[in-house]
Amino acid sequence: MGKLELNKKKKEDALYNTAFELFTTKGTNKTTISDIVEKAGVAKGTFYLYFKDKYDIRNKLASHKTKDLFYTAYQAVRQNQIIGFPAQLHFMIDHILDSLRNDSQLLIFVSKNLSWNVFQAALEEQMPDRDVNFYDKYLQLISEDHQAYEHPDLMLFSVIELASSTCYNCILYQQPVPLEEYMPYLHRSIDGILSSYKKSTSAACPD
Missing domain, CATH: 1.10.357 (Tetracycline Repressor; domain 2)
Known part of the structure; x- marks a missing residue:
């Protein structure tokens, strides 16, 4: 896996890990995409490269x-x-x-x-x-x-x-x-x- 692929995987994993933490603490309804990307440290545009919505x-x-x-x-x-x-x-x-x-x-x-x-x-x-x-x-x-x-x-x-x-x-x-x-x-x-x-x-x- 090249450096670019590793970087993409790192961002995707960060989104998954952060979403799981927020969904299990705040709940899905109270969690926003902005909450996820801010805590994960990625741009909102990056989120939409992997997912349609929360x-x-x-x-x-x-x-x-x-x-x-x-x-x-x-x-x-x-x-x-x-x-x-x-x-x-x-x-x-x-x-x-x-x-x-x-x-x-x-x-x-x-x-x-x-x-x-x-x-x-x-x-x-x-x-x-x-x-x-x-x-x-x-x-x-x-x-x-x-x-x-x-x-x-x-x-x-x-x-x-x-x-x-x-x-x-x-x-x-x-x-x-x-x-x-x-x-x-x-x-x-x-x-x-x-x-x-x-x-x-x-x-x-x-x-």
């Missing part, structure tokens, strides 16, 4: 943060040599929730801004230093287990939505119960989601 940077930021959670969870699956797709998915959910439990600002931001469009963008973003996206790796995990699922993208979205929405209060407020107490029930619900998306043997392997 909602565009918010959505892209939510996508980046979500992708990073997936990527580090996927890495942990491989490093720990977890076998079998259901076990791998449960492990990744635990890993993601541990990350969110240790970063309440990230939990609040992701929970508030995880829309379907943001979720799809996160799945399709390339992993760091790899010409591949998380969704391809997710499908690879499924194929290695030899169990076919209908709409694997919707299945993953259902699991993530369930985990993020139900664990939000458990992590932040210990309500209705602390996260540790809720986790067994969450995993049973995830098993139910997986079962509901499974293709029958006859559907997966037609005559």
Whole structure:
């Protein structure tokens, strides 16, 4: 990467980091583009080289943060040599929730801004230093287990939505119960989601 590209990347990173700080402290509605560029130390024109408006940077930021959670969870699956797709998915959910439990600002931001469009963008973003996206790796995990699922993208979205929405209060407020107490029930619900998306043997392997 040349000096010009490095300078562009530095400015873009500054905008992302500043926007995240302001969105999680002031809130999106009270944050202006002027606030972001002033704190980031860049010109307002530079902002519009990368983003259409503050909602565009918010959505892209939510996508980046979500992708990073997936990527580090996927890495942990491989490093720990977890076998079998259901076990791998449960492990990744635990890993993601541990990350969110240790970063309440990230939990609040992701929970508030995880829309379907943001979720799809996160799945399709390339992993760091790899010409591949998380969704391809997710499908690879499924194929290695030899169990076919209908709409694997919707299945993953259902699991993530369930985990993020139900664990939000458990992590932040210990309500209705602390996260540790809720986790067994969450995993049973995830098993139910997986079962509901499974293709029958006859559907997966037609005559």
